[in-house]
Amino acid sequence: MNELVEGIISGNTRAISKAISLVENDGPDKIELLKEIHRYVGESVIIGITGPPGAGKSSLINVLIKEYRKQGKKVGILAIDPTSPFTGGALLGDRLRMQDHSTDENVFIRSLATRGHLGGISLATSDAVKILDAAGFEIILLETVGVGQAEIEIVEASDIVLLVLVPGYGDEIQVLKAGIIEIGDIYVINKADQMDATKLKTTIEYYLELSPDKNANHRKVVLTSSLTGSGVDSLIHEINSTYNFFRKKGILNERRKTRIRKEILRILNSRILESINQTFNGRNFDSSINKILNKKIDPYTIADSIFEEMKKRSQT
């Protein structure tokens, strides 16, 4: 264990990979590892990158890595895939788009497949983020492949969220309708080389002006092209100024505190679930189940008595 912790702290790629597999598979040494590294975390800037498939998130990450590397920063990338095994192809594509950096030891790229994980994607994601943080990655980029729940979870795991959009697909309407727009701190309109991107920029800026959310005024809309690299320097500039603004206004600390609260809650949830599973699986409920089947008793009454028993046991 000490060796693994030392490996992580010194930024050893193999140790980092091994540790991430450990949290991904919920291995037995996971908790000890996370306890050990806790005092090394809290230095990274965590940037969530979300938006519809095909918007150019992975391509954009590829150019962001380049820019951050020019500044001498270590960059960690986690691609989060909560969906089916069939998206393996998409992740492979992501890897290809980021492979310019595959030989650079200051760039760490990993996709997290966390299907069926107790506690969902969020627990494994936040654990993996901590490992990269402890390993000294100044910038951590989180990319979601899916939409929906994964997007909410990426917001919770990040200091800053980039919402990547492309004009011309009716995204504006979709985004406004679904309320997804609220999750972005910076709106990135990508593929600005290709289509009428300024129109979407105007639409979003107009929307932000009208928004009752008082923080909406501080949100920026940036045009980029991950193909030509245009706009990427202004994007980095906006990321920095938003981060500094969040820090000054205490927003960053609020987000981190919320994250800690939710983490404790998730840990407790998974513990309780585990304890319920142990009680339930370790026992033969045949007679109770038969009674329920024969309408002698109802499932709520049985669940109540099991729950009472668990509470008593935890008190002793």
Ligand SMILES: Nc1nc2c(ncn2[C@@H]2O[C@H](COP(=O)(O)OP(=O)(O)O)[C@@H](O)[C@H]2O)c(=O)[nH]1
């Ligand atoms: N023209 C143009 N194409 C882009 C740009 N960014 C990404 N693409 C292309 O859009 C497709 C999807 O990109 P990808 O990064 O995989 O999108 P993701 O699903 O959001 O990660 C790929 O074929 C990219 O080459 C851009 O700025 N301009």
Ligand SMILES: [Mg+2]
């Ligand atoms: Mg992608």
